[in-house]
Every structure is written in structure tokens, then in C-alpha cells.
Amino acid sequence: MNSLQDKTFSPKHQSAFDARYEAQKIAFGPVVFHCVRYAWKRGMLQALAEAGGQGLSVDDMAATGRWSRYALKLVLETCLSCGAVSLKDGRYVLDKTGYCVLSDTLTQVNLNFVHDVCYLGLFELERALDEGKPAGLKTLEAQAGKRWSTIYQGLPELPEPAKSSWFAFDHLYSDTSFPLILPDVFATAPRRIMDIGANTGKFSIAALRHDAQVELHLADLPQQLAVARQALDNEGLAGRAHAHPVDLLDDNAPLLQEGAPGMDLVWMSQFLSCFSEQAIASILRRAVATLTPQGQVLILDTFWDRQRYDIAAYCLINTSPYFTAMASGNSKIYESADYIHLCAAAGLRLITVRDGIGYGHSLLRFGKA
Numbered sequence: 279m280n281s282l283q284d285k286t287f288s289p290k291h292q293s294a295f296d297a298r299y300e301a302q303k304i305a306f307g308p309v310v311f312h313c314v315r316y317a318w319k320r321g322m323l324q325a326l327a328e329a330g331g332q333g334l335s336v337d338d339m340a341a342t343g344r345w346s347r348y349a350l351k352l353v354l355e356t357c358l359s360c361g362a363v364s365l366k367d368g369r370y371v372l373d374k375t376g377y378c379v380l381s382d383t384l385t386q387v388n389l390n391f392v393h394d395v396c397y398l399g400l401f402e403l404e405r406a407l408d409e410g411k412p413a414g415l416k417t418l419e420a421q422a423g424k425r426w427s428t429i430y431q432g433l434p435e436l437p438e439p440a441k442s443s444w445f446a447f448d449h450l451y452s453d454t455s456f457p458l459i460l461p462d463v464f465a466t467a468p469r470r471i472m473d474i475g476a477n478t479g480k481f482s483i484a485a486l487r488h489d490a491q492v493e494l495h496l497a498d499l500p501q502q503l504a505v506a507r508q509a510l511d512n513e514g515l516a517g518r519a520h521a522h523p524v525d526l527l528d529d530n531a532p533l534l535q536e537g538a539p540g541m542d543l544v545w546m547s548q549f550l551s552c553f554s555e556q557a558i559a560s561i562l563r564r565a566v567a568t569l570t571p572q573g574q575v576l577i578l579d580t581f582w583d584r585q586r587y588d589i590a591a592y593c594l595i596n597t598s599p600y601f602t603a604m605a606s607g608n609s610k611i612y613e614s615a616d617y618i619h620l621c622a623a624a625g626l627r628l629i630t631v632r633d634g635i636g637y638g639h640s641l642l643r644f645g646k647a
Contacts, residue, residue, distance in 0.1 A: 287588060303360075313356035314379060315389055317363075320345065322353060323380045326363060326372040333369035384637070387443075387450045388593065391600075394443035399604045406603045414603035429605045430552065434501050449480070451580060452548055455636030456484045459578060462632065462641055464489055468542035472497060472533065472568055474526070474561065475549030479506030479519075485545075486515045495541065497522040497533050526553070529560045533568050540570035547578040551601065554608035555620060562624035566646070575626055575644040578635070581614040590638040617642060 289296075303310070317323050321344065326334060336354070340347045354370050357363045362376035378385050399414020406413040412428060419425055421437035429436075429444075436444060463471070463485060469492060473482045476496035486494055496506055500523040510516040524531050534541075544565045550558050565575055582594040598610035618628055626644035633640045 285583075285591075287592065310356055310360045311389075311392070313353045314360065314362050314376075315393060317353050317357050317376075318379050318386075318389070322350070322357075323362070323372060323376050326370055326376070327380055329371075331371060333366060333371035335369050338369075383450065384593075387446050390439070390443040391447035394439045395447070396600050396604055400599060403599055403603045406607050409607065411607040412602070412604050413607070415605075418604070428607075431499060431501065434505055445478070448477070448548065451637050451639070452480065452578075453636075455547075455578060455639045456481055458635050459576075459639075459641055460484060460488045462643070463543065463545065463576060464492075466543065466572075466574060468492065468574075470495065470539060470541050471543045471545055472522075472541045472565075474498075474533065474544060474546050474565060475552070476506050477502055479509040481545065481547055482506065482519060483509060483513050483515060486510075486518055487513075492518070494519045495522055495534075496520065497524050497526070499523070499525065526561055527557055531564075533564050540573060541568045542570055542573050544568060544573070544575045545578075546576070548580065550577065550617065551579060551611055552606060552609050554606070555616065557609075558617075558620050559623060562621055562626070566625050569646065571646070573646070574629070575621070577617060577621075577642045577644070578639050579617070579642075580611060580638050581617075581640050582611055583613040583615070584631075584633050584640045585638050586634060594638065614640060614642070622647070 288300075292300075322339070325339060325342075325344075336347055336350045339345060339350050354363060357376065358365055358370070360375065361373055362379060363370045364373045365371075372380070379389070395418070396414075398417040399412075402413035402416075415426065415429055415432075418429070418432065418436060418440055421440070422432065422435050424432055424435055426432035433441070433444065471485060471492060472495040473479075473485075474497045476482055476498045479496065482494040482496055485492060496503055496519060498506070503521045503523055507516065507519075507521060510519045522533060524533060546565075550561065553561065562575075569575070580590075580594050582591045585591040585594065594611045601609040601611075614631070621628065621642075621644050625647050627647045629643040629645050631640060631642055635641060
């Protein structure tokens with residue numbers, strides 16, 4: 279799959295009238311979001327699903343005492359306008375879009391992530407873009423009673439439900455990929471692997487289980503490594519795991535101490551998108567410095583330009599404002615060409631690209647130039 283040079287999400291030959299309708303969907307998007315979410319969370323969609331094709335009238339639903347007629351009429355009319363439900367002979371019926379909201383894991387995880395983590399903070403997107411700082415993060419800091427420069431420092435202390443929704447979002451995309459890429463990781467029989475941005479240690483655990491001889495070196499912020507260490511202890515795998523606490527935004531902070539044995543493989547998964555291009559360049563430079571002469575760098579990430587379906591590209595593109603408003607103020611979901619260019623500048627050459635892994639991941643393999 280080649281990186282895209284031309285792309286549109288608009289239907290071919292779209293009329294001016296249809297384009298204006300789409301523009302109104304943008305204008306009222308936040309309203310629709312909240313009403314559909316209410317219908318899901320408060321059981322309206324589930325009640326319609328159980329009623330099947332005959333549906334339910336507002337009076338039927340109000341008679342249960344679960345919702346007022348006012349709430350039902352207001353919320354279901356918005357659900358009707360966006361195709362989540364249909365109206366037949368005065369009775370509401372769950373439509374296909376509503377069924378996705380009710381039953382599709384991807385949709386539910388995205389809804390919870392946007393609502394619990396991003397929604398309030400996105401009000402500060404304009405300031406975040408102007409200042410290059412996560413201006414919306416203050417909404418989570420206020421709930422937690424903490425101060426962080428980026429969301430990553432605060433992940434272990436995020437308030438609920440933001441914490442659960444953040445990790446569900448992160449793990450949904452990564453967990454489907456890890457079992458699929460382990461043969462790629464061990465294709466060169468590495469004995470020493472560095473997991474940069476180890477997060478909760480899920481990849482390290484998977485790799486240690488896969489090969490009884492491999493050693494994992496986890497590099498991340500101290501508070502994240504504490505979480506990963508606990509997970510490794512719980513699995514009985516801590517003996518072959520070594521923590522390297524490091525502030526990856528510190529250009530002068532090495533990933534390995536001088537004189538330490540080099541790495542056969544450096545692994546980064548859904549990690550570099552957390553940083554600006556300048557910071558990525560610094561991390562890659564330090565990653566290359568850890569490699570043995572034949573060592574390689576594997577980057578697993580979601581690139582919006584390497585997606586087979588528009589639905590995946592749409593989700594990824596619209597995740598980027600989270601990075602701006604909430605996470606770091608200067609990172610995003612990148613195009614694959616951005617990584618390839620930055621890796622080349624760090625002294626790496628692209629060996630292979632594998633697309634279509636899990637929920638839209640690509641695996642880039644690099645060797646020393």
C-alpha cells in the first residue's frame with residue numbers, strides 16, 4: 279500500500295445541497311454526540327433493540343417510568359436525524375447506526391474516549407494550537423487535583439472514568455496487533471530488545487512469554503515503569519526485564535548507560551505519535567545509539583495514509599486533536615512518510631513495510647544505513 283498523494287472523503291459528484299447538509303452535520307456534531315451517547319448510556323437504544331422490528335412509541339417507553347416523555351422525544355428525535363433510529367408509523371426502531379453504537383466495541387471505545395478524556399478539553403483546542411501546549415489538559419488536572427506538563431506523566435493518576443477510557447482506547451488498538459507481530463519481532467532472533475515507551479508493559483510481557491531466552495529493556499517515565507514492573511511481577515517475568523527510567527523529552531538523556539551491551543532490536547509501538555517531529559528525531563537518534571551493528575528498529579503504528587478503508591483513516595485523523603489539546607500540544611497521528619523521513623535523518627534505512635495489522639497498524643522495519 280503506497281502513501282497517498284491525493285485523497286478525498288467526499289462522495290464523487292456531490293451536489294451543493296448535499297455539501298450544505300454535510301456542513302450542518304459538522305455544526306451540530308457536538309449536539310448529536312451527546313444525545314446519541316445519552317440514548318446509549320441510559321438504555322433507550324437497548325430498549326429499541328429488544329423491541330425488534332415493531333419498535334416502540336414514545337408512550338410505550340414513557341410508560342416504563344425509565345424516561346420522561348420530554349427526554350424521549352428530544353433525544354430520539356436527534357437520534358432519528360443522524361440515522362441511529364428510524365420512525366415507522368409513530369414507533370421508533372433501532373437503525374443500523376444505532377446498532378453499531380449499541381454493539382460495536384470500536385464505536386463504544388471511541389465514544390467513551392472522546393467523552394471522558396477529550397470533550398471538555400477540546401474547547402481549548404484553539405489555544406493549544408496557538409501555544410503548542412495541551413491547554414485542555416487542565417480539565418483532567420482539576421478533577422485529579424494534580425499538575426502535569428503532558429498527559430503521559432499523569433496516566434497512573436487520571437481520574438475515573440477518564441483513566442479507564444484512556445487505557446481502553448490505547449489497548450484496543452495495540453492488543454489486537456501484538457499477537458500478530460511477534461513472528462516479525464523475533465524474525466532476526468534478537469536476544470536483547472528495548473521497548474521504548476513501554477507503557478503498561480503489555481508488549482514486553484508478550485515478548486517474554488514468546489521467547490524464554492530474550493531479555494527486555496523497558497524505557498519510559500518512572501511512573502509508567504512502576505505500572506509495567508507490577509504487571510511483570512504479576513506474570514512472574516520480572517527477572518528478564520530491566521527498567522530504564524528516562525524522560526524521553528530530554529535530548530541529553532541516553533537510553534542506555536555508556537558501556538552497556540547494545541540492543542539487537544529496538545521496539546516502539548503507538549509511541550512516536552505522542553511527540554513532535556523534533557522530539558521524534560531526538561528519540562530516534564538515541565535509539566540508533568543503542569543498537570548493535572546489525573541491530574534493527576521496528577515501529578508499529580497507525581498511519582492514516584496507509585489505511586485500506588476510509589473509516590479507519592477518519593478515526594485516526596480525528597484522534598490527532600486529542601494529542602494537541604490533551605496530550606502534548608504538538609504531536610499527532612502522522613503519515614508514514616513522516617516517520618520514514620525522520621528515520622533516514624537518524625541514520626536508518628527502511629527494510630520492509632507490513633500493512634493491515636489489527637485495527638489498521640503498519641509495521642516499519644529499519645536497519646542501520
